[in-house]
Amino acid sequence: xxxxxxxxxxxxxxxxxxxxxxxxxxxxxxxxxxxxxxxxxxxxxxxxxxxxxxxxxxxxxxxxxxxxxxxxxxxxxxxxxxxxxxxxxxxxxxxxxxxxxxxxxxxxxxxxxxxxxxxxxxxxxxxxxxxxxxxxxxxxxxxxxxxxxxxxxxxxxxxxxxxxxxxxxxxxxxxxxxxxxxxxxxxxxxxxxxxxxxxxxxxxxxxxxxxxxxxxxxxxxxxxxxxxxxxxxxxxxxxxxxxxxxxxxxxxxxxxxxxxxxxxxxxxxxxxxxxxxxxxxxxxxxxxxxxxxxxxxx
Amino acid sequence: xxxxxxxxxxxxxxxxxxxxxxxxxxxxxxxxxxxxxxxxxxxxxxxxxxxxxxxxxxxxxxxxxxxxxxxxxxxxxxxxxxxxxxxxxxxxxxxxxxxxxxxxxxxxxxxxxxxxxxxxxxxxxxxxxxxxxxxxxxxxxxxxxxxxxxxxxxxxxxxxxxxxxxxxxxxxxxxxxxxxxxxxxxxxxxxxxxxxxxxxxxxxxxxxxxxxxxxxxxxxxxxxxxxxxxxxxxxxxxxxxxxxxxxxxxxxxxxxxxxxxxxxxxxxxxxxxxxxxxxxxxxxxxxxxxxxxxxxxxxxxxxxxxxxxxxxxxxxxxxxxxxxxxxxxxxxxxxxxxxxxxxxxxxxxxxxxxxxxxxxxxxxxxxxxxxxxxx
Numbered sequence: 001x002x003x004x005x006x007x008x009x010x011x012x013x014x015x016x017x018x019x020x021x022x023x024x025x026x027x028x029x030x031x032x033x034x035x036x037x038x039x040x041x042x043x044x045x046x047x048x049x050x051x052x053x054x055x056x057x058x059x060x061x062x063x064x065x066x067x068x069x070x071x072x073x074x075x076x077x078x079x080x081x082x083x084x085x086x087x088x089x090x091x092x093x094x095x096x097x098x099x100x101x102x103x104x105x106x107x108x109x110x111x112x113x114x115x116x117x118x119x120x121x122x123x124x125x126x127x128x129x130x131x132x133x134x135x136x137x138x139x140x141x142x143x144x145x146x147x148x149x150x151x152x153x154x155x156x157x158x159x160x161x162x163x164x165x166x167x168x169x170x171x172x173x174x175x176x177x178x179x180x181x182x183x184x185x186x187x188x189x190x191x192x193x194x195x196x197x198x199x200x201x202x203x204x205x206x207x208x209x210x211x212x213x214x215x216x217x218x219x220x221x222x223x224x225x226x227x228x229x230x231x232x233x234x235x236x237x238x239x240x241x242x243x244x245x246x247x248x249x250x251x252x253x254x255x256x257x258x259x260x261x262x263x264x265x266x267x268x269x270x271x272x273x274x275x276x277x278x279x280x281x282x283x284x285x286x287x288x289x290x291x292x293x294x295x296x297x298x
Numbered sequence: 299x300x301x302x303x304x305x306x307x308x309x310x311x312x313x314x315x316x317x318x319x320x321x322x323x324x325x326x327x328x329x330x331x332x333x334x335x336x337x338x339x340x341x342x343x344x345x346x347x348x349x350x351x352x353x354x355x356x357x358x359x360x361x362x363x364x365x366x367x368x369x370x371x372x373x374x375x376x377x378x379x380x381x382x383x384x385x386x387x388x389x390x391x392x393x394x395x396x397x398x399x400x401x402x403x404x405x406x407x408x409x410x411x412x413x414x415x416x417x418x419x420x421x422x423x424x425x426x427x428x429x430x431x432x433x434x435x436x437x438x439x440x441x442x443x444x445x446x447x448x449x450x451x452x453x454x455x456x457x458x459x460x461x462x463x464x465x466x467x468x469x470x471x472x473x474x475x476x477x478x479x480x481x482x483x484x485x486x487x488x489x490x491x492x493x494x495x496x497x498x499x500x501x502x503x504x505x506x507x508x509x510x511x512x513x514x515x516x517x518x519x520x521x522x523x524x525x526x527x528x529x530x531x532x533x534x535x536x537x538x539x540x541x542x543x544x545x546x547x548x549x550x551x552x553x554x555x556x557x558x559x560x561x562x563x564x565x566x567x568x569x570x571x572x573x574x575x576x577x578x579x580x581x582x583x584x585x586x587x588x589x590x591x592x593x594x595x596x597x598x599x600x601x602x603x604x605x606x607x608x609x610x611x612x613x614x615x616x617x618x619x620x621x622x623x624x625x626x627x628x629x630x631x632x633x634x635x636x637x638x639x640x641x642x643x644x645x646x647x648x649x650x651x652x653x654x655x656x657x658x659x660x661x662x663x664x665x666x667x668x669x670x671x672x673x
Contacts, residue, residue, distance in 0.1 A: 189383035192350050193444075197397030198371035207396075211387045 054267040061263050073264070077272070080265030084253050086243050088269060091250040096276075098163050098235075098246060099228045105167030106175055106224040107217050113170035114179030115205045119191060136173040140233070148237060162238045163231075167224075175220040182216035183209060218287035225280050229273075247273045299484050300361040300374075300451035301326040302347060307356035309342055309508075317342060317508045319356065324486060329478050331495040332488045334505035335531070340488045341456055343505070347486065348377050348454050360452060371400070375452040376445035380460055382437045384429040390440050391425040394447050401448075415443040418477070435466045442474070446481065455487040459494065471497060492534060496520070504528050522673060526665035529572045535622055537659070538578070538633040540571045549660075553629040557605045557655040562671030565662055572659035575622065575636035581606055581650040604652040609633070611647045625649055 053061045054076055055069040064070070081088045116122065117129055151162040170176060186209065194204045210217070232248040239245055245253075251273065254266035281288070302324035309317035317339045324330045332340040345351040347358055349370035357364050365373050384393050394415060398408045416422045419439045429437055438458060445453055458474075459467045475498050478485055489495055495502050496516040504511040504519065504527070511531075512524040523529035529537050542549040544565040550556040551571065559565070609625040612632060616639070623635040623643055635651055643649065660668040 187381055187383065189379045189381050190385065192348075192370075193377070193379060193383040193385075194396075195350065195370045196348065196375070196377050197444075198400035203400070208385060 050267050051271060053263065054271045056264060058262065058264045061267075076264040076268035080254075080262070080268040083262060083265045084242070084250060086245070086250075088247070088250065088272075090243060091245055091247045094160075094244060095229060095246040095248075095273075098160055099225055101160075101164045102167040102228040103221050103224045105164065105169075106172055107221050109168050109170035110172055110175035110220060111179050111210065111213070111217060112205070113176045114183055115209060117176070118180045118183035119188075119204075119209070120201060132173050132176060135171075136177070144233075144237065151238065157238055158240050158244070159238075160244070163228075163234050167228075172220075172224070175224065178220060179213065179216045182213055186212055215287045218284045222280055222284050222288055226277050229277055299326045299482065302452060302484065302486065303357075303359040304343075304347070305357045305359075307343070307346065307358060308354045309339070309346060309351065310354045315354070315508065317346075317354075320508075320510055322503065322510065322513070324484060327482050327484055329485045329487065329498060329500045331499035331502045332486065332505060333490065333492060333495040333502055333531075334511075336490065337507075338505040339508040340490075340505050344377075344454055344456055344486060344488045347452075348375060349373050350377075373452070374450050375454055376448050376450040377454040377456065378438075378441045378445050378458045380457040382429070382441040382461075384437060384440055384444070386429050389426050389428055390421065390432070390443075393429070393440060394425075394443050397444065397448055411447045411449070415447045418446065418480070419443045434462050435470065438462060438470055442477070446477070451484065453481075453483055453485040455485065455489075457489055458487075460489070460491070467494075474498065492532060496532075502532075504531060506531075522667070523572075523659060524667050526570060526572070526661050529659055529661065529667075533574055535575050535634050535636065537572045537574050540573070540631070540633075542569050542571050543567065544569045549655075551605070554607050554627065555605050557653075557658075559660070560656050560658075560670045562673070563660050563668045565660070565668050568663045569668065570661040570665070572661065573633075573653050573657065575634045577657040578633070578635045578651040578653050579604075580635065580637055580641070581652050604654045606650055606652040608648060608650040611643055611645055611649055614643050614645060623649065625651065 048067055052067045052069055055072045055074070056064075056076075057073055060070065113132075117125065117132075147162070148157070151157055154161075156162050156165075190208050190212075191204050194208050199207060230248055231246070232252070235246045235249050239249065242253075247269075251266055251269055254263070254269070255261045302322075304320050304322040304324075307317060307320045307322075308315060320343065332343060334340050342351060346353050347360075349365065349368060353366060357366055359365065360373055360375070384390075385396065388396065391412060394412045395408045398411060403411075412425075413422075416425055419442060421436065421439050421443060424432060424436055424440070429440070432440065438461075441458070455474075459470050462470060471494055478498070487494075487498065499516055501513060501515055502519050503513045506527050512519060512528045514522070519528060519532045523532060523537075526539070530539065540551050540554070542551045544550075544559060544563075544567060547559050547564075548556050549559055549569060549571060557571075607627055609627040611623055612626045613624040615622040615624075619639045621637045621639055621641050621643065623637055623641075624632050625635055626632045633651075635649070637643070656670075660670075662668055
């Protein structure tokens with residue numbers, strides 16, 4: 001009788017303990033979610049505001065605090081597309097051309113450089129690596145003028161070459177570093193087995209390292225895509241003709257010094273301009289997370 | 299099949315020498331095992347033969363060719379790695395065929411060799427799987443399969459079984475031995491597991507700190523170790539070593555007694571006597587003594603007979619077929635005695651064991667073997 005009683009008391013205590021713990025966890029979870037949702041709303045508010053503004057006539061954009069448009073006005077999209085002297089079809093094509101080539105250039109050249117640093121032995125390897133890492137610490141604006149003078153002397157200003165060619169020369173230290181970190185995770189025995197199987201260093205890269213490094217490549221590709229697609233300064237410096245403009249430069253043209261800015265069409269085109277980045281990210285999201293996690297940058 | 303000759307082979311990293319001029323002849327069709335403690339240079343030596351490490355000095359020949367400057371792929375050898383090193387993004391079939399494809403071999407020949415290897419290693423049903431879908435043992439088979447499809451003149455194994463569990467290791471050991479008998483190709487095998495070395499090798503090379511300590515058959519290494527290092531490294535459990543003083547044909551073991559040295563041993567001065575645990579014979583066991591005053595008694599033997607020593611059992615390890623008994627002697631030294639599994643001994647028990655001078659191994663003050671007459 002005593003034994004039964006003590007068991008039931010113990011069981012009750014354990015149950016109470018479990019319930020108390022569950023209540024505490026629920027409270028903590030609730031607080032955490034409230035905080036996260038509030039923070040997310042602050043972060044996402046400008047985007048929501050821009051989407052809302054893209055459906056409003058110009059006179060309502062700054063006149064109403066409501067995020068919900070009184071009427072959904074699709075004219076901003078149709079007007080915006082052809083509002084400038086050159087159609088946005090051209091600007092999107094220009095951006096796509098520059099971005100696709102930049103992504104290809106960055107992924108190929110940076111992965112080559114990373115493979116050399118991670119796997120091959122050559123004279124002065126550590127010094128070159130240190131120099132490469134130092135370029136990470138130099139702001140783009142510092143090299144802008146000497147770079148401009150170089151491209152001016154080469155006769156490349158007012159062409160896409162200054163925006164594309166450097167991407168094929170492994171100039172992005174961040175991507176190289178990211179890929180080095182990833183390659184270092186791959187066992188060296190794979191290279192050695194491939195060497196015995198008759199592979200040259202390039203074949204090892206092509207047949208073994210590259211297929212195993214898709215997450216790192218995708219991560220580099222998407223960052224390269226985003227940075228090139230939304231790059232404003234580079235095209236601003238090197239492109240002078242409107243028909244050569246990329247989307248960010250075109251968007252700037254909606255703003256006028258004399259106060260006759262077209263905000264509605266500008267926001268509509270801005271929304272369209274971020275769609276490719278959004279889609280690219282959605283498609284490669286899983287690979288990016290793996291790439292960042294496995295390259296030790298997390 | 300090919301012979302391998304290493305002549306004065308040295309390896310240094312940043313001026314620090316780790317392999318000190320090794321000379322070695324691997325006979326054609328031989329199963330040579332490189333064994334030694336961690337860091338002794340056995341894997342480095344294997345990798346130099348494979349062409350994965352450059353040699354600092356000396357020459358390596360495979361068959362009649364000096365291969366110092368030949369890349370790994372042109373040495374006509376295959377290597378099985380400790381971590382298997384299967385290409386994770388390729389199926390088993392592609393893993394097997396990859397090297398053959400690089401040799402630009404006709405597709406039907408590749409298919410035939412892959413099928414043959416798969417049949418020999420019983421991995422036919424795994425051919426379309428990726429390495430991540432295989433167990434450790436299956437991965438090991440595929441790694442071996444990748445080596446045999448090339449039909450090389452030399453196989454190199456770098457601790458291939460060390461990632462497997464004990465049961466699978468025994469199974470794969472037997473299969474590897476069978477594969478060697480079937481193929482008859484020269485094999486060089488690195489391991490730190492002396493059971494693998496003793497059971498598989500035609501000859502064993504014992505390495506220590508970048509030097510070859512002894513080369514010999516498992517029988518030679520076990521029964522005639524050239525020095526103290528080999529004596530204590532080969533054999534599990536380890537050989538018991540007793541310090542002694544030799545003079546006038548007798549060896550005095552301080553605190554235990556003296557024995558007559560076998561014919562042929564004429565040392566004077568400090569020596570070391572080595573006794574394998576199975577060479578100690580249990581004479582008698584008494585009931586436990588009180589913990590205090592458990593001094594063992596050394597009993598003087600007859601002029602040339604066995605020495606009997608008594609000690610207290612401090613630990614008994616029961617292994618089923620045999621028992622390892624740790625016996626603390628009067629001198630404070632603990633010796634290990636191997637007894638049949640049916641023996642019944644307990645901690646704290648007094649035990650008398652006898653050792654025969656002819657069974658023992660003798661080493662001089664520098665650790666070199668003192669040979670008995672007829673060795």
